[in-house]
Amino acid sequence: MTRMLTPEQVEFFETEGYLVVENVLSADTLTAIRAEYGAVMDRLYAGWQAEGRVPDGTDLDFWQKLLAAYAAGCEWFQPMDITLPGSKIEADTPFHIGPAVMQMLTDPRLLDMVEDLIGPELTSNPIQHVRLKPPSRTLRAGEATAHIQATDWHQDRAVAHEEGDDTQIVTVWLAIGDATPENGCLKVIPGKPQMYPHCPQRQTSIAAGCLDETKAVALPVKAGGAVLFHPLTPHCSFDNTSDSFRWSFDIRYNVTGQPTGRAHFPDFVARSRANPDSEFRDWQHWKRQWEETRAALAPKDHIPIHRWKGDSPACA
Ligand SMILES: O=C(O)CCC(=O)C(=O)O
Ligand SMILES: [Fe+2]
Numbered sequence: 001m002t003r004m005l006t007p008e009q010v011e012f013f014e015t016e017g018y019l020v021v022e023n024v025l026s027a028d029t030l031t032a033i034r035a036e037y038g039a040v041m042d043r044l045y046a047g048w049q050a051e052g053r054v055p056d057g058t059d060l061d062f063w064q065k066l067l068a069a070y071a072a073g074c075e076w077f078q079p080m081d082i083t084l085p086g087s088k089i090e091a092d093t094p095f096h097i098g099p100a101v102m103q104m105l106t107d108p109r110l111l112d113m114v115e116d117l118i119g120p121e122l123t124s125n126p127i128q129h130v131r132l133k134p135p136s137r138t139l140r141a142g143e144a145t146a147h148i149q150a151t152d153w154h155q156d157r158a159v160a161h162e163e164g165d166d167t168q169i170v171t172v173w174l175a176i177g178d179a180t181p182e183n184g185c186l187k188v189i190p191g192k193p194q195m196y197p198h199c200p201q202r203q204t205s206i207a208a209g210c211l212d213e214t215k216a217v218a219l220p221v222k223a224g225g226a227v228l229f230h231p232l233t234p235h236c237s238f239d240n241t242s243d244s245f246r247w248s249f250d251i252r253y254n255v256t257g258q259p260t261g262r263a264h265f266p267d268f269v270a271r272s273r274a275n276p277d278s279e280f281r282d283w284q285h286w287k288r289q290w291e292e293t294r295a296a297l298a299p300k301d302h303i304p305i306h307r308w309k310g311d312s313p314a315c316a
Contacts, residue, residue, distance in 0.1 A: 126262050177246065
C-alpha cells in the first residue's frame with residue numbers, strides 16, 4: 001500500500017523518471033518559510049543599509065529588497081542557501097538553517113511521498129538549495145551564480161561524487177511561489193537514460209549533442225507543489241522572462257546508509273520505520289552540525305564537488 005501517491009503515480013515515476021504533485025507542503029509550512037526568509041532578508045538588508053550600500057528599506061517588501069540588494073552587488077544568495085557552497089569554504093561562509101527549513105525537510109506528507117518511491121528509511125541528503133531567481137532582464141552581464149540564473153541541462157547524479165552513483169535518491173523540487181514557463185519552471189526529458197558526459201560550461205552541464213530537446217516537457221506547478229525526479233532524468237529550467245522572482249527549494253532524500261555523494265557535508269535521518277528513535281528534528285543541532293562542518297573544512301584544501309574535466313573529448 002502506498003501512503004500518499006497512487007500506484008499509477010509510482011508507476012509513472014518509475015517509467016518517466018519524474019512526477020508533478022500539487023499540494024504537498026501544508027499552508028503552515030509555506031507561511032513559516034516565507035516568514036523565516038522575510039526575517040533573514042530584513043537582517044541582511046539592515047546590515048547593508050548600515051554600510052551605506054543599499055537605499056533605505058523602510059517601504060520595501062521582500063522582493064524589492066532582494067532586487068535592490070542584487071542591483072547594489074550585495075551577496076545575498078549564499079546567506080540564504082540551506083547548504084555550504086561548492087566553492088572554497090571559509091570560516092565565515094554564511095548559510096541559513098532555521099526552524100521553518102527543518103519543518104520543510106521533515107514535512108510528513110513530503111516524506112510519505114518519498115517513502116512511496118524509495119522506501120521508509122530516508123536520509124535528508126545535504127545536496128539541497130534555495131533558488132530565488134530574479135527576472136532575467138535584471139541580471140548583470142556575466143552573472144555566474146548557477147542558482148540565480150537559468151539552470152542548464154544536467155542529471156543530478158552527475159553533480160554528486162562518484163561514490164553516490166549507486167545510491168537510491170529522489171530529488172524533490174518544491175515551488176514556494178507558482179512556477180510557470182514564463183518565470184522559469186523546470187523542464188525534463190522523460191526517462192532515466194545512462195549518465196551522459198557533463199562539461200564545465202556556464203554551469204556543469206550535459207555535453208553538446210547528447211539530448212533530443214524536442215522531447216522536453218515543461219513542468220509548471222503551483223506554490224506548495226512538488227516536482228520529483230530520478231537522478232538520471234535530464235532537467236533544466238526556463239529563463240525567467242517574467243517581472244517577478246521564481247522561488248523554489250530543491251532537496252533530496254536517499255536510502256539511509258547509502259553514500260550521499262557529498263560525504264564532507266552532514267546528513268540526518270528524516271524517517272525510519274525500522275528505528276523511529278533515529279529520526280532527527282532538532283534544527284539548532286542541525287545548524288550546529290553545519291557550523292562544525294564549516295569550521296573543519298575551512299583550513300583544508302577545497303574539495304571539488306564535480307568530477308568533470310573540460311579537456312575530455314566529449315567537451316571538445
Ligand atoms: O531550480 C532549478 O532551476 C534547477 C533545479 C535542479 O536542477 C534540481 O532541482 O536538481
Ligand atoms: Fe538538478
